[in-house]
Amino acid sequence: MAKESPIDANSVAADFVDFLNASPTAFHAVAEAKNRLKSAGFEQISEREDWMLQVGKKYFFTRNHSTIVAFAIGKKYVAGNGIYIVGAHTDSPCLKLKPASKVSKGGYLEVGVQTYGGGLWHTWFDRDLTVAGRMILKEVKDGSTSYSHRLVRIEEPIMRVPTLAIHLDRGVNDGFKPNTQTHLNPVLATSVKAELDKVIAEIGQLETGPGTKAKNLNERANSENQKHHTLLLKHLATYAGCQSDDICDFELQACDTQPSIIAGAMKEFIFSGRLDNLCMSFCSLKALIDATSSESSLEDETGVRMVALFDHEEVGSNSAQGAGSPVMLDALSRITNSFSTNEKIIEKTIQRSFLVSADMAHALHPNYMDKHEENHQPKMHGGLVIKHNANQRYATNAVTSFIFKEIALKHNLPVQDFVVRNDMPCGSTIGPILASGVGIRTVDVGAPQLSMHSIREMCAVDDVRYSYEHFKAFFQEFSHLDHKIAVDA
Numbered sequence: 001m002a003k004e005s006p007i008d009a010n011s012v013a014a015d016f017v018d019f020l021n022a023s024p025t026a027f028h029a030v031a032e033a034k035n036r037l038k039s040a041g042f043e044q045i046s047e048r049e050d051w052m053l054q055v056g057k058k059y060f061f062t063r064n065h066s067t068i069v070a071f072a073i074g075k076k077y078v079a080g081n082g083i084y085i086v087g088a089h090t091d092s093p094c095l096k097l098k099p100a101s102k103v104s105k106g107g108y109l110e111v112g113v114q115t116y117g118g119g120l121w122h123t124w125f126d127r128d129l130t131v132a133g134r135m136i137l138k139e140v141k142d143g144s145t146s147y148s149h150r151l152v153r154i155e156e157p158i159m160r161v162p163t164l165a166i167h168l169d170r171g172v173n174d175g176f177k178p179n180t181q182t183h184l185n186p187v188l189a190t191s192v193k194a195e196l197d198k199v200i201a202e203i204g205q206l207e208t209g210p211g212t213k214a215k216n217l218n219e220r221a222n223s224e225n226q227k228h229h230t231l232l233l234k235h236l237a238t239y240a241g242c243q244s245d246d247i248c249d250f251e252l253q254a255c256d257t258q259p260s261i262i263a264g265a266m267k268e269f270i271f272s273g274r275l276d277n278l279c280m281s282f283c284s285l286k287a288l289i290d291a292t293s294s295e296s297s298l299e300d301e302t303g304v305r306m307v308a309l310f311d312h313e314e315v316g317s318n319s320a321q322g323a324g325s326p327v328m329l330d331a332l333s334r335i336t337n338s339f340s341t342n343e344k345i346i347e348k349t350i351q352r353s354f355l356v357s358a359d360m361a362h363a364l365h366p367n368y369m370d371k372h373e374e375n376h377q378p379k380m381h382g383g384l385v386i387k388h389n390a391n392q393r394y395a396t397n398a399v400t401s402f403i404f405k406e407i408a409l410k411h412n413l414p415v416q417d418f419v420v421r422n423d424m425p426c427g428s429t430i431g432p433i434l435a436s437g438v439g440i441r442t443v444d445v446g447a448p449q450l451s452m453h454s455i456r457e458m459c460a461v462d463d464v465r466y467s468y469e470h471f472k473a474f475f476q477e478f479s480h481l482d483h484k485i486a487v488d489a
Helices: 009-021 026-039 191-206 210-223 230-240 275-290 327-337 345-351 398-410 430-438 461-482
Strands: 058-063 067-073 083-089 094-105 108-116 129-141 144-153 187-190 247-256 261-263 269-272 304-310 354-358 384-388 415-419 441-446 448-450 457-460
Touching: 009 261, 009 269, 009 275, 009 461, 026 058, 026 067, 026 129, 026 144, 026 275, 026 304, 067 275, 067 327, 083 275, 083 327, 083 430, 083 461, 108 191, 108 247, 129 230, 144 230, 144 247, 187 191, 187 230, 191 230, 230 247, 269 461, 275 304, 275 354, 275 448, 275 457, 275 461, 304 327, 327 345, 327 430, 354 398, 354 430, 354 461, 384 398, 384 461, 398 415, 398 441, 398 461, 430 441, 457 461
Parallel strands: 083 304, 083 354, 354 441, 384 415
Antiparallel strands: 058 067, 067 304, 094 108, 094 247, 108 187, 129 144, 129 247, 261 269, 269 457, 384 441, 448 457
């Protein structure tokens, strides 16, 4: 293998920032991943169709357009060989619009939202917010009606969750605990301005002719039962290039409009929302693309290199497109069965496979150092963190940890260890879910970050590069290293 040129940390981080700014929601993250995979020569396939796979080729599929699985088949692959996976997730804690979001109180139009995941909800106050997500649109052409799935993102800030002035809440600095039902609804507009805008629009429509007048009166009658503010639907329709009446349904969330950026006095940090877990999603995706980019990349590969980015990790993964669904096992089975008629061979495939469960880790906080166990204090610029938990909140064991560290050692990459304090609860990841559900060997890792689950988080530029290089090395090295390890022999 030819020696590769050194990777510039800033170029990888800049690419990551572009990925973040294109991905305000899980749907957009999958769309951006699709674009990058297609540009790299990956072919899109569908779970609804038969798969005609070939060795040496690269493929991907999506489920619900919020989960995406991409894989490249080695030229020396045969059914029963292992599949080497980096798994991450596309979702982040956020405020999602309710099915009926229309709220009017005190002369204001508000947007009803529900909390998704375990967010630091106080960080959502006094931010310039917009909405993004997906819509189901009605399309009529030549008398035939069809329905399309379209992503939407309103670019400018259109709403805000204002805090209460300290003069009206003197004890707020003793503990700010917002009620998520009554205090988190963003303000969209005042009722007076919204009504004035509606009147002006109606006058304009009435002046265009009797046909438009009848249509307008009908819309006004229907609007009485609308579940969402007309003003919001109008903005969505403008950005989607359709009429408000064409919007059949949607899944939208509130989003911060402040762009992701490389920052800090030394330009060593990335300030952004959704680092958990778009950082690991990006690094694994870029690693797979670059580890399969040349004609010779898969020449000696006996296995399959895969990235699986799941939705709904932040709420337990129990959905049709979450890690708790059969999507991973389905992918492994269909790949294996494409090269063999032996239905039992999937069991051998699983035992020869390996999963890197990649989810962001907690860096040591300088203002709360007592929150970390003394001998396990991950630092920024310290490389990927291997997560351990004796109670299986993480799926790492001595064998899987060794394999991941051995790859780091060979490529001169830093690596760290993390164990949560005994007197604190431990979070979890997709690792234990897939390890127990599929039976695959798993190591839990993640890049260190601060402000996890805030609307605005931070990580280190160097750790983005280290993560990318570590995942890329994993894809390139694992099949050779695994042959040297005997555990259940």
